Amino acid sequence: MKVLLIGGEGSLINSLTDRFYKEGHRIFRITGARFIKTANSHVFEQYDFPYDSPVIGEIFESADPDIVVFTGAFDPLFDWKGETSHTAVKYTSCLLSLLIAFSSAGKSRFIYLSSQEVFSGWHDGRLEETAEPENTDNRGMVLIEAENLCRSFRKDRGADVVTLRLGTFCHCPESLADTMDPVSAMCLHALRDRQVNFAEKHELSLLFERDVVQFVIQAAFAQECEDGLYNIAPDQVMSEEGLARLIAACAQPSGKKKDETPQVEVCDSGMERKEKTILSNALFRKKFGINHFADPKTEIDGILAYMRAHPAVFLQDVPEGETFRHRFMRRFGWAVRSLVPFVENVVLFIPFFMLNNRATGSQYFAKIDFYLLYVLLFAVVHGQQQAIVSAMLSTAGYIFRQMYQRTGFDVILDYNTYIWIAQLFIVGLTVGYLHDTIRKLRAEAAEDHDYMAEQLNDIRDINSSNVRVKDALETQVISQNDSIGKVYRMVSDLDRYSADEVLFYAAGLLKEMMSSEDIAIYSCTGPVFARLFTATSAKARTLGNSIRRGTLGQLSREVSSRRVFINRSLDPGLPMMASGVYRDDQILMLVMIWTLPWEMMTLGEADRLAVICALIRDSVYRADRYLAVLENQRFIGKARVLGKEAFSNLLKVHHEADLHGLTEVTLLAVPVTRDTLRSQSETVWRVLRSTDYMGTLDDGFLYVLLTNTGAAGAAVVLRRLAGAGIAMRTVPFPEKGGAGGRES
Secondary structure (H helix, E strand, O other): OEEEEEOOOOHHHHHHHHHHHHOOOEEEEEOOOOOOOOOOOOEEEEEOOOOOOOOHHHHHHHHOOOEEEEOHHHOOOOOOOOOHHHHHHHHHHHHHHHHHHHHHHOOOEEEEEEEHHHEOOEEEEEEOOOOOOEOOOHHHHHHHHHHHHHHHHHHHOOOEEEEEEEOEEEOOOOOHHHOOOHHHHHHHHHHHOOEEEEOOOOEEOEEEHHHHHHHHHHHHOOOOOOOOEEEEOOOOOEEHHHHHHHHHHHHOOOOOHHHHOOOOEEEEOOOOOOOEEEEOOHHHHHHHOOOOOOOHHHHHHHHHHHHHHOHHHHOOOOOOOOOHHHHHHHHHHHHHHHHHHHHHHHHHHHHHHHHHHHHHOOOOOOOOOHHHHHHHHHHHHHOHHHHHHHHHHHHHHHHHHHOOOOOHHHHHHOHHHHHHHHHHHHHHHHHHHHHHHHHHHHHHHHHHHHHHHHHHHHHHHHHHHHHHHHHHHHHHHHHOOOOHHHHHHHHHHHHHOOHHHHHHHHHHHHHHHOOOOOEEEEEEOOOOEEEEEEEOOOHHHOOOOEEEHHHHOHHHHHHHOOOOEEOOOOOOOOOOEEEEEEEOOEEEEEEEEOOOOHHHOOHHHHHHHHHHHHHHHHHHHHHHHHHHHOHHHHEOOOOOOEOHHHHHHHHHHHHHHHHOOOOOOEEEEEEOOOOOHHHHHHHHHHHOOOOOEEEEOOOOEEEEEEOOOOHHHHHHHHHHHHHOOOOOEEEOOOOOOOOHHHHO
16 A cells, blocks of 8 residues: 655654554655655655645656555644744645646545644533634634644545644654643743643643544545544543652662752642543544543653753754854844855055055055045955945055045045045946846846756656656566456356356455455345355354354444455454455445554555455346246256256355365255156255255255255254154265266
């Protein structure tokens, strides 16, 4: 099965990737960012594109996923600390883009992770899915609209969109900025400040990362999700004070360091919490089942251990491996980059000032205006802004030089001074303006070029991905046993066999196609009972020769709804997979597969089993129509007794199946005459089941073939026959051309 995971770099998306990979699925991923240094080795194909990129639809078509998981409210790519209005617009547009691409692709299931933050205020009881969300802050309102958007796509477009609303989500942070949830924030304060504050009378339902991963897996592989929204929260509710004391106890080291390290103080912050939200998991538990939740103490110990192992990140607020120069540039780099042109301007003014002073009394250089060259230099290199600064410095240097021989008052009153200053500024500003304009045009051209190059790279990446996926699927189709062509070719061979032979050969075909040694096929004799027709092993006969379909629970409900049953709960009393063979609205047969590798218990394998059952039905239907045409030739008169040729073929088929362990049959016989044949056959027929047969071999005996019946079952039938006045006895199968009744 192919799974498409959508989310930025973080522990949640990595945990989902690892879990789906362990389940044996092929992982595709959309990272939401253009530049990702590394890719998870478990990911089959990674797409480094923004969620609202124009190529998202092509990515969905290329990956063709069976399951799509979007981390949504817990995606680290969306920064809710800064400009939340911009983040709100981006979040909504990205989710809409993903849903449109998903609904266009069609067949898969989309799982969106929401948060309990859709609620605000104080709620005394547990909130169910029917409660109306209400929140006034930007993040809460955006999450409410996101849930409404998912609901709209499910209701109006018929898309299989499932929203999982999580409780207080907690995880092990990978950086200081990642310590957003209550548990990691308290752990940080416990290690850094040796103090944990709590709000009195406030309660939390802590949902840890490993639980979220498990519940996403359950929702992803469920046959159907009738409801589009499910709350997920633990049964245990912990007070904030209790959480603080638990963290304080876990934060105290053991051994010799315990006496050297100060105790962690637990203090009442004095703040009154005006919000309390506890979600009810009743609907999720009813639909999917909840086995257990993670132990808070174990999770807290893991978080504290990780923080202690990375003290520079959490305790000193320094990224690992960062030097002093990197820290300085990270904090003040913007100021350094802004001041460099000004410092350069002032430093270069000094040599130009000295050159101008030396050239004043020179015979050869007196007419060279070094200040003008200085202004032009900075106008050409740095543009208008630095041209103004250099012109101002040049003006100050010019006036200062003139004051060597004249008073400042004379310099200011001299109109030549203003003409020179105007010339300097006009030339500098003009050249600087041209420089800025050309640079702007070049930047726009470079931006257009980068955009087109990015689009070209996107096309190349998608094409390369399509080629890899095509090659992988081509290899799968050619080299594996589950290609549709091979399924059709093998099942179409059943058309060569008779009605009884079809099902025996179908059992062997299912063994090969489903990689299972334990196959059972039951014929449904009515709306209540099903009778075993063939089984390939003792395990496949676990349910017995005759079963009441209503006692099979979920299997009966799934098959009655024309769906393939998958035993995800691993109930030992039920097969691992089962499907019905239908004709119109009736179930003709039940096909059961008792042993199946876990990696094959997927929706894809279920679809393949449904296709095989449909092809088997067609083969059985053709054989039945053929027998209906020849019914007058097969039976003796109006009696339900097969003639010699038809009954001989039937005995041969069932005897060979018995020898190969596909069934268990018993042959009974009683001497009859031509006059008593009809009356005795009618009496015998009333005792038999609809799956048994009667026939003659022209040797003076009436034979009864008991299908799927051993010695114990035959004894029961013989007693019933004796009660009806028919003295039959068990006989061996006749040799070719012989008579079984005489051999006994």
